Amino acid sequence: MSDAASTGRPEPDPRGEILVTPGAFADMDGWHTRVAELRRDNPVALVELDGWPRFWAVTRHADVLEVSRRADVFHNTTRSAPGPDVQYDVLDAIGIKPSSLVHIHGDVHQKHRQVTNDWFKPAAVRRLQPAIEAIAAEFADRMADLDGNCDLAADIIVPFTLRVIMKIYGVPESDEALMLELTQGLFGAADPEYLGDFSDPLTLITDTVARFQTYFDAITEDRRAKPTADLATVIANGVVDGLPLGDNERLWYFIIVATAGHDTTSYALSGGFEQLLRHPDQLAALQQNPDLAGAAAEEMIRWTSPVRSFMRWAFEDHELGGTRISKGDAVLTSYPAANRDPDVFERPMHFDIFRPDADRLLSFGLGVHYCLGSQVARREVRTLLSAILDRVASIELAAEPAWAESHFVSGVKHLPVSYTMR
Numbered sequence: 001m002s003d004a005a006s007t008g009r010p011e012p013d014p015r016g017e018i019l020v021t022p023g024a025f026a027d028m029d030g031w032h033t034r035v036a037e038l039r040r041d042n043p044v045a046l047v048e049l050d051g052w053p054r055f056w057a058v059t060r061h062a063d064v065l066e067v068s069r070r071a072d073v074f075h076n077t078t079r080s081a082p083g084p085d086v087q088y089d090v091l092d093a094i095g096i097k098p099s100s101l102v103h104i105h106g107d108v109h110q111k112h113r114q115v116t117n118d119w120f121k122p123a124a125v126r127r128l129q130p131a132i133e134a135i136a137a138e139f140a141d142r143m144a145d146l147d148g149n150c151d152l153a154a155d156i157i158v159p160f161t162l163r164v165i166m167k168i169y170g171v172p173e174s175d176e177a178l179m180l181e182l183t184q185g186l187f188g189a190a191d192p193e194y195l196g197d198f199s200d201p202l203t204l205i206t207d208t209v210a211r212f213q214t215y216f217d218a219i220t221e222d223r224r225a226k227p228t229a230d231l232a233t234v235i236a237n238g239v240v241d242g243l244p245l246g247d248n249e250r251l252w253y254f255i256i257v258a259t260a261g262h263d264t265t266s267y268a269l270s271g272g273f274e275q276l277l278r279h280p281d282q283l284a285a286l287q288q289n290p291d292l293a294g295a296a297a298e299e300m301i302r303w304t305s306p307v308r309s310f311m312r313w314a315f316e317d318h319e320l321g322g323t324r325i326s327k328g329d330a331v332l333t334s335y336p337a338a339n340r341d342p343d344v345f346e347r348p349m350h351f352d353i354f355r356p357d358a359d360r361l362l363s364f365g366l367g368v369h370y371c372l373g374s375q376v377a378r379r380e381v382r383t384l385l386s387a388i389l390d391r392v393a394s395i396e397l398a399a400e401p402a403w404a405e406s407h408f409v410s411g412v413k414h415l416p417v418s419y420t421m422r
């Protein structure tokens with residue numbers, strides 16, 4: 001008798017491998033075509049791969065929504081960021097236990113989230129707007145110095161989002177190169193371009209976490225001695241249940257905001273810009289009516305879905321979309337798949353800044369782990385978009401873009417454009 005027959009589980013679906021294959025994310029059109037078939041035929045698909053925990057691939061909007069909302073059933077754990085077993089075994093062996101907000105659950109999570117919650121409330125984020133605008137204007141000006149040709153992703157967008165997160169943290173611009181290297185080391189480890197001299201992604205990740213620790217330990221020491229009004233001070237002095245955040249929890253708090261706050265937003269901008277350049281009619285509408293920037297930002301974030309998935313773990317049996325999930329099973333929520341679900345979005349495979357259903361986007365997740373920085377991200381996307389379109393008279397693709405190969409956070413990493421300034 002097959003394993004499937006003896007356990008009552010369906011047969012594994014080999015098509016699910018695409019959800020965790022780094023290289024597959026370098027061809028998102030092909031990825032979406034194949035995932036659309038999976039979503040249609042087998043929306044909660046069992047996936048079994050060598051070296052990975054067995055997981056259920058969840059590709060329908062309604063099911064991703066349910067997993068996200070039912071935090072009582074589906075818990076975040078130290079293995080919430082999808083990765084092969086060896087990744088976690090090595091981190092365990094060297095004593096690094098991922099403990100950021102996305103790795104913890106329940107009351108503990110709520111208490112840790114509370115440490116920075118005020119910082120990310122709409123009123124606080126509104127106060128950041130002048131700084132975001134100033135940084136956006138600086139990078140739009142930088143385009144003028146680049147003689148009508150640049151890599152919009154690497155030259156403008158990435159340093160822009162990085163500068164914003166550095167500003168929020170209150171750390172100097174001189175640390176930007178290091179921070180860029182470290183965030184790419186963590187999220188882009190599988191991409192050959194970011195691997196550098198490292199023999200394999202795992203060694204790079206391990207080295208990166210150690211370097212993050214050295215960097216943030218020094219900042220912690222400084223902000224404890226000389227508190228300021230920045231976010232680094234809030235995390236360095238964070239208290240839960242009357243006690244300072246543990247060393248490991250503090251390190252991962254710093255890491256999650258630095259990484260989640262940077263690569264994600266830059267991929268939304270680069271991939272969103274790519275689509276605007278491929279749709280000159282929408283670009284022209286946006287240039288004529290800057291009030292459309294908010295709607296355009298939403299569509300850019302839906303279209304790109306830079307966070308590709310998270311892994312949740314079932315703490316009790318549960319029926320999801322007609323499929324029985326057993327206690328102990330892993331469930332992978334695919335945000336790009338949910339964001340192209342034809343049951344929710346009209347013409348989901350079309351980029352459309354005028355879409356009526358933009359508010360259904362799931363790029364930021366939902367429920368208790370809903371993206372803490374969604375308001376910052378939205379402001380960054382629409383502010384840089386407006387600043388660039390305000391400064392350029394015309395802009396077009398100069399060559400095909402290049403895509404990052406990563407199954408966790410990825411998107412367009414190089415976007416060659418040519419343009420004329422006003």
Ligand code: HEM
Pocket residue numbers: 068101102103113256257260261262264265268301305306307310335363364365366367368369370371372373374376377
């Ligand atoms: C377009 C940009 C972004 C996207 C697509 C994105 C996406 C996400 C997603 C999918 C989650 C998990 C949600 C869930 O499990 O339900 C998340 C969590 C998180 N994000 Fe973002 N994010 C973005 C930008 C940012 C920014 C700018 C920051 C910080 C400045 C940030 C900080 C965080 C943090 C701290 C969490 C963990 C929240 C928790 O577990 O309680 N993100 N984000």
